[in-house]
Amino acid sequence: MANPPMNVARLAAVDAAQAARVLSEVREAALAGRRARVPPRPVIEQSWGRMLRSGVDPEHDFRSGLLPADEVRRRREESPLRHVLPVLREGLLSVADVARHIMVVADAEGRVLWREGSRPVLRKADGLGFELGADWREDVVGTNGVGTPVVVRRPVQVFAGEHFVRSQTSWTCTGAPITDPRDGRLIGVVDVSGPLETMHPATLAWVDSVAKLAEARLRELHLVQLERLRAVAAPVLARLAGRALAVDGDGWVAAVTGMPYVRRVALPKSLSPGHRWLPSLGSCAVEPLAGGWLLRADGEPPATAAVKVVLDFARPGRRTLTVESAAGSWSRQLSPRHAELLFLLTENPSGRGAADLAEDLFGDPTRTVTVRAEMSRIRRYLGQLLRHRPYRLSEETEVEVLLPHDPRDLLPQSTAPAVARRRPAARDEGPVRS
Template sequence: MVLSPTDAAQLAAVDTARAARVLREVRSARLAGQRVPVAPREVIERSWERALRSGVDPEHGHRSGLLSAEEVRRRRESSELRHVLPVLREELLAAADAAHLIMAVADAEGRLLWREGSPPVLRRADALGFEVGADWSEEVVGTNGVGTPAVVRRPVQVFASEHFARSQASWTCTGAPISDPRDGRLLGVVDVSGPLETAHPATLAWVGSVAKLAEARLRERHTASLERLRAVAAVPLARLEGRAAVVDRDGWTAAATGMPYVTRVALPKSLEAGRRWLPQLGVCAVEPLAEGWLLRASERPAAADGTRIVLDLTRRRSWSVAVSGAVDTWRHELSPRHAELLCLLALRRDGLSAAELAAEVFGDVGRTVTVRAEMSRVRRYLGGLLDHRPYRFCEDAEVELLLPAAPDGLLPHSTAPALAELRTGSGAP
């Protein structure tokens, strides 16, 4: 028998105690390797598997050291999430307090930076270590409403013994990721948590909608900043001949002249003024301008001949691609999905079609629309270094793939079937 998400939500809404009892039996049986009375939800089962691979203790859990007050303050001041705190408080906090819930906001690493709500529930959360500065990433505490949404990049509700650690089985937690609309980078997670009796099936949609509203506010801020930069760029662009563009620090185009308008220009993480090579524009003279850059492109096309591409997947959480050419060297940090795609292309130098990539990443040849959308985003920063039909690195570029020493350390949170085979040693590196 499979307990669907709808069944679980309905059961929890009707009889919280019974639902908790069923899930306790499911968790105990699954972790013991025994036959389960009902199958856990797929998102929960996969999370349990990741927690086991990370070495999380399901019976005792784990508490990492709290961040210092100074470090919490530093992270708060540098986090884009500080701009949407008013939205989160307005949409979540009043209702959460009345319903005996608390709201927590964590950064992309799973560290709790803000926590507010019902005082009695806050005191109970303290006993669990759910406090400001604590690490609630999935690889540290297992399945939970902060760490799991950060991994799967979608809203998740974790009820009772769906939590990996036994100590959290008396809680219900609902979290949703908040991404930066400029580049899709995970900024953090907003979570609403409370005792089991506060469980409600509508909470998932509620928290997910508020996270999307927060992303919309961030998008509005970005649009306003581009408008300001466009006003500053008007005069210098009017004096230039040839191809030129003004972009913000993240590469979003505010204005352009002498060239087709592109929404975004891929920039290296640490761009400096001078003569630089950019995938979409070729060799450029880069000059600082207000809160962005003036890019004056030469007529020389971007060439791949003699280019070296290094894909670094040696770390557990952070991955990058570095490109070295005759003119410049730059490095770009990768999202988990882009790390998966580029890893597979580095291993399959003959190339893969959209359907083949969909099968290897999602286990579903029908997910070609998603693959094409993601590869379009990859090409924004790798430009002519990637061919398509099939997708592959261009033949003139040298590609080096750096892998972790242990196979099971390769993108450990990835659920891609092809990478799961590599982790277990059944796929050829």
């Protein structure tokens, strides 16, 4: 029987020096193509496999150029993360400074935009290239607590020798992704970093909890914005006959008249006044409102076909849906669950029932309630392009799926059995080698 992955957090809490030695042995064995006496954790093993396939050199400390100060400033001003800095500071900095950690906030591209905390640790971070404007994408600097959460879209703690690049192996970092509650889009990562001996086993849960508090704050701010739009739209809608909606720039609905309430409608990439076609409404007249748009349905039935539906999973961490039609196109960043479901539908164009999809996702055909709820959410933005009984994409719609060059990089955040079968494990193809 193979040895189970090591509980790194527990070992580090007991003896940091021993943890560093064991992790170094695991790393050296994996990079040499040997079987380690203790296997790396799955999230680390999969990341190392991506690094070797993309050509990252474990012995070379590569650093891309720092962003100029004015570009860092511009990104800060445009990032929704600026609204949650007080939440992140309150939740992380008071402890981080005392415990000799630093807090790092990076954008969705892995660029460091904010960095605060213990001064000695900040100086050590400078030596690692962990500076303002630095690029800490996984495929640039290897497995780390900023770039790896961007790819797998979940919190990750990287201890010492679990870093792919040798120069980072004295460092330990814990990062959690922050997503925009309006559209599920990744907007950045918050990370707590420092020497291995200062890390606690509870750091992962701590950082993840603060990231979730930041997302909750963004959700509150969005509700305030919708309330303002509702106040603007109310007197306008009161004068209209027929179906109409007031929506914000992301398609969230503030108010409706002449139709049942819906939470959100899918909008084109660049919406402008005039007539537009939307999957859930058909042909609409689009007019600007302060803080959003007024959509007036023309009374035509929603269209049942589109020129093309494109699902883009070509790069690790990318999950984009694009619908192209004669009236324009629109795109949406998919949640991990919606990406899984739509991928499974493209694998089964004749359709899948709720029990089939539950088996595909969870290995449990009884979890149909979860599947039906998620498919209902997908239909809110795909409209008649998504059919049911069984679930399938419209037969009249051309579908294109962009997949990664290496099947092992397919939806790396997914643990769904059906996706795993399409994504062979690195160990099934022999040891990873450079």
